[in-house]
Amino acid sequence: MMEDIQTSDESSNRIDSRATTTVDNIYGVLVRKAIKTYGTGKNTYTVLQGLDMSVKRGTVYGLLGASGCGKTTLLSCLVGRCSLNSGELLVLGHEPGSVNSGIPGPKVGYMPQELALFGNFTIKETLFFFGGIYRLKATFINSQCEFLSKLLDLPPCDRYVKTLSGGQQRRVSFAVALFHEPELLILDEPTVGVDPLLSHSIWNHLVRQSTEHGRTVIVTTHYIEEARQAHTIGMMRSGRLLVEDSPENLLINFNCPTLEKVFFQLCIKDDGKNPLDGGTATNANDSNPVAAPIIHSGKPKSTLEHSIYEINSVVTEHPSSGKSPCFKIPQLSAHRIGALIRKNYVLSFRNIGLLLFTYFLPALQAFLSNVTLGHEPTGLRMAIVNDELNINQGRVCNYTMDCVYSMLSCRYLRHLKDNIIQVEYKNVSDALEAGRKGQVWGVVHFGWNFSKEFEMRDSGGDALQLTNISGSQIGINMDSSNQQIGVFIEKWLLKAFEDFVKDFRGNCGDVPEAGLLPITFLDPIYGQKSTSFTEFMAPGLIISIVYNMAVALTAGAYIAERKQGLLDRSMVAGVKMPEIMLSYVINHFTVMVGRTALVYVVMLLVFKIPCRGNVAVAILITLLQGLVGISFGLLISTGCDDEMGALLLSQASFVPLLAISGICWPIESMQLYLRKIAYFMPLTYAIESVRCVFSRGWGIEQFDVYAGILASIAWIFSLLALCLIVARIRKFTG
Incomplete structure (x- = not known):
């Protein structure tokens, strides 16, 4: 029993293999019931609505339709840049993006609707960039550059792309899609903005590529009449393929002089239909409701039905949608x-x-x-109100170094850093007003009996009274609107007092440090004292x-x-x-x-x-x-x-x-x-x-x-x- 099952499986595999080979040899692109939507919820927009499409190998397929009908979206799915929400898709016999499919990759030549070229590259550098991606040898790229220059009448290869005219740039873009000799060429509106002579030349070359080299070519355009040279034409509207047949059959069966008239009749016939019910393409006489490939005249019906059976059986073995997103990192290429x-x-x-x-x-x-941040501020103006001088008119500061309790306010001011500019004022009210106007950063006030009270404080001991303490104090009013400047000034004023006390007591024969606070900062664990x-x-x-x-x-x-x-x-x-x-x-x-x-x-x-x-x-x-x-x-x-x-x-x-x-x-x-x-x-x-x-x-x-x-x-x-x-x-x- 097991042997029979195994034999049956092997037979089935051989049939599938033969069917796959047959379809791969005939059809370059197969699309069945393709649905592609964007957005979510109420904002969902359906771009492709049950689209069917069949492109034979070695043919030029003209995909026609107005702007916005879904042509570019369909091409994005064919080259593996988008995935369908539902439906089946095969390109060159494989699902785009699958292992060994070559799509995205070297098997496809893609010319997008945009120019998609580096303006600061020369033509040769552009080809060498894509040649590096395809791992082509320099000799091949050089030969192709020379060949394509003659074929497409390109400017010299050392010209920068940004210096070329619009038509020349389109030809360079076409050369990039063509130069690595892909099996499948997909061109999204290659003739947009191109003069009619160049457009005719491009179509002639595409036909030669298909007939002489067996390449499959898909060209989208909304210029319907220029697609007469294509072997097959598919006419799209609102994300659906209305018809798929040769230009000659379309003109004969619809009895129209131009393809535009054919498209116009199809649009009139399509109006009022449910897009989801009428989303399959038919042949020109609409005799076959099944989404079928092109019916060539003289082909037996039995052969056609067999091809349809093969297509459907193979496609169902290669679903291209409904997969959960995979976040695995692909293999990198050096x-x-x-x-x-x-x-x-x-x-x-x-x-x-x-x-x-x-x-x-x-x-x-x-x-x-470094020039602007972290440095000590300079040129800071401080108001000095020294009543020891003001009460004795005509008297000047005595900068004596002797142990004399006289004019000690001047002796203290001598120790202030040069960063502080001392501005003398006669009274405290004027000095405070200057501070309110922003003319000075603070006020330093010495009482009229500062030296005398300082002497009493220095020698009074327990007999010292509160009036002696307050009289020997230096009154300071700061503008604290700028904290950093205030911190610097405060540090300098305290350091000046420390130096003044040490200097004065040293001159008096006393221990200089005796008048300081009983706190000392020793060598730091890290850094320096003056960091x-x-x-x-x-x-x-x-x-x-x-x-x-x-x-x-x-x-x-x-x-x-x-x-x-x-x-x-x-x-x-x-x-x-x-x-x-x-x-x-x-x-x-x-x-x-x-x-x-x-x-x-x-x-x-x-x-x-x-x-x-x-x-x-x-x-x-x-x-x-x-x-x-x-x-x-x-x-x-x-x-x-x-x-x-x-x-x-x-x-x-x-x-x-x-x-x-x-x-x-x-x-x-x-x-x-x-x-x-x-x-x-x-x-x-x-x-x-x-x-x-x-x-x-x-x-x-x-x-x-x-x-x-x-x-x-x-x-x-x-x-x-x-x-x-x-x-x-x-x-x-x-």
Whole structure:
């Protein structure tokens, strides 16, 4: 019994194999009951409505219809750029995108409706780019370039595409689809905007390709009469194929002088029908309601029915829809990645001015940041009201070094830093008014008996009264609207008093430190007593500059290519989305290495920012953060439809990261819930790690250092994975 079943299965397999071979030899494209919709819920729009289509191998098939009838969508499904919601689809005997189908890939030559060429490439460079994708040898590409130049009357191959006329550019686009000698040519409105003479030449060449070389050609157009040279014509309307037959049969059976009249009659006949009930194509005399291939005159009916049976049996074995989306990463190709990398470099170096600007911009940002941030303010005007001088008219400050309790206010003022400009006022009210008008940053007031009361305070002991204490105080009113300036002035005033006391007591033969607070700051554990704010900011500045430049330069990475149809054309040629992303990562990373080196040269050598640890560890963390920025930029590019949206999104992310990542201000100053959010940001751990290397001299064995490395790697892989998922959802992958 088992042997009988096995024999039956083998027999069935042989029958299926023979049927598949027969259909593969006859038909290049088979479409059955194709339905394609966009949108969800009430916004669902059906583009293809139960469409049937049969294209014989070695023929030219003219797909006619008005703009918006679904021609381009159907072609996208044929080349594997879209998938049907339901229905069956075979191209060259395989489901597009299946293993060994060659579609997307070298078996198809695709000319989209858009120009889809790199304007900054020469004709030869354009062919070499696609030749690199197809892994063609240079000798073959050169010979094809010479052959196609003569055949299509192309300009010299060293001409840039952007310098060509519209007709010349269309011919170059046609050459790109043709030059690798594919089995299937799919041309989406190749004659749009082309003069009639060139249009006639293109159609003649397509016929020669089919008859002399056995290539299958599908051409879409809404110029109906130009398709008379096609072997078969399919007329589309509202996502359905109304008829499918030879031009001669259509003209005879509909008794019309032109194909436009035929199409007009079909549209009148189609009006009022239910699109889902009348969605199958018929032959010209409408005698066969089954979605059948073209019926050539003289073909026996039994042979036709057998072909239909074979088609239906094979197609049902190759369903092309209803599959759940697969997020597996396809196998990468070194030669395709190499072609993409070379393309990116060529495009970059064609605009050398912009390249140099973006290359040196991070170094310029680092320079400006060090020049403007973290330094002590200078030229700060302070109002000085010294009643010791005002009460004694004509008296001047006595700068004696003796141990004399006289004019101690002047002696104190001598110790103020030169950063403070002392402006004398006669009374406190005038000085305060100057502060309210913004003319000074504060008021320093000495009482008329400051020196006398200071002496009483210094020697009074337990007999000291409250009036002696208040009289010996220096009254200070500050403009605290600027906290940083206020902190600097307060620090300088206190330091001046410390120096004044030590100087005076030393001259009096006393212990200088006896008059100071019983608190002393010894040598710091890390850093120096006079560590500038610039040193604190330096790691954050380095990381943020490299990161944000990476985001800005990759945020619009392939948006322009996608809008111009270049991305679609490359992916129909077989390029995968991970290969495109990897090529951009490699290109931008190599440039980023040089930019990072310049930033470190400016920071460490020009401005002498101390790095007490291993510089190589800090550079490693910085480069990883650059990769995080590149990955985030690619995610923005994948999710946005235009350059303006990508630019706005990249810039919108800058300020929150600047505020919350600890670049300019310690994270410890934030609320506890904000600290948790801060450490979830991509820059935070990296900044803390580089700061530990710079200021503490820690190595990679410390948690606070290698945490930045691990966090950066995690962000890189997470963002790139999100890129692939978003691209898959938005149908950028094949």
